[in-house]
Amino acid sequence: MTSAVPPEGEAATPLLARFSPRTQRVLLSYVILLAIYVCCVAVSRDFLTWSTMRLQLVQATFIGLITIGETFAILIGQIDLSVPWTITLSAVLGTNLSALYGHQWVAFAVVILIGGAVGLLNTLGVYVLRVHSLIWTLSVNLLLQGVALIYTNAVAPTTHIPALARFLALGSVSGVPMAFVVWAFFSALTILALTRFRFGRYIYAIGNRQTTALLSGVPLGRVHALVFVLSGLGAAFVGLMLSGYSSQAYLGMGNDYLLPPIAAVVIGGTRLSGGDGGYFGSIAGALTVVFLQAMLITLNVSEGSRQVVFGAILLSLAFLFLKRGR
Template structure:
């Protein structure tokens, strides 16, 4: 008789597996803190809200990354798109800080999309080159030194303040999530993303303007990276060089762990949210355990590889 797990739809299995890993991480972390500290902070509402607040930055980056991965592409320009948006927002300041930061994300997304869709340059190569260009521009902008500009009050409010006892950054993440879910589930553009990711040639022959779908997905990725950069600058009270470097691989990992097929065409946004939560809690528990950096990297990589191997056992999921 088939088990309940085997009766799940292929796209639901990664969500269930990731959720199970989250429970395991919470249990292990709780047992460790009870033994070593005599308390269990992992189940404290304040602790969980704090983790979700910092996880919101990664979650927003991953939301945009998912749109690109659904097409079978990748956006490696995220680190310096995020950094450039934060630097330009803090440099301009005032009421134009947020529009300026988002404009940076749109501009980078357009360049990426046009390069991949019209020049047909592989996204991994083109976006890596754009990332290098953005890094050079920001080093030139700052003269190689840390910028002296400070985040605006609105940026600090969005990233670090609370509303009804809940960090505002979580509300921003929820808003971005609602937009992404609506696009994927309720719009022709969202359906075109899945169709193009499954087979671009067939989507083109069916009348879908696949090139503009690719451009649109990269623009969304750029906007999400810019929003995350603005929030991170508000959380840190300033922008700094390399602030986006820590978000690239975790964002890709969260999307893939959540069940989005790396070759495109299949994935659910709820899986990305669960993947982000898993990564944030894993890093938190390893910090509580005071795990050395080398050990963290080994465990972090092992969890990712292990979960991908589990998914790989289902031929229907991996195609």
């Protein structure tokens, strides 16, 4: 009978310690999400209604889709900061060219072209020339801003938005926002890719130790290119959805999408040093960031105070939960 009683030390093991560190961090990110949501409800009861939640889900989709590429990039130890003007350029060019050629599929061709081109440009600098991704992708962002400025200087922006972009951002499928369906589909694909596909194993291998990955025969160049192209495609696609969402494409529309996706990845428990984390946590991160922004908007404070509070809350989240190793 005594043998059935577990030894004292084992019985004292706290519940949390039975999970791996990575699972703990993912759990933590959902706890943070819950806490922020409770704060939102405390600020305004509107967050209990479906119409408000629907709006937040659509917003979270935009950040969530960008977060896919950003998670990949951070997992291999890089970062992609060329997102804001990839969004703007793809929205401006996509809507204008599809209005010009009178076919909405032109917009999708533009998305693929811009996403692919930006991704390859980032790969050129980060992988081939080995410039630090932080500074290279910021420079690419500046270059894209320049291209957008030159283009809009020559061509007036159109208000003719492809119907499909509008449907993706605003439509519903039996009550569920279409945007959310898109996000759910790509989320599932991303988690599958990271956990089941060879691509995922390569990503973790590179993030953990690049030399070892190289010696083990991981095609470093192809994985880097794929990661940056996926990140560019995600941002370009979000640009098209955003133009459908706001029924226009304008300069600077992507400017609010530089920090939130990175914050989402970090809150989601992925380490910035690479090799450790995943997309499941990033989903909670994306929702957390969106709720946080919505809460601050509901509080109706000035733009300056909003930025201060946003920064302070993110900082305290990072301070409490995301300490780097020694």
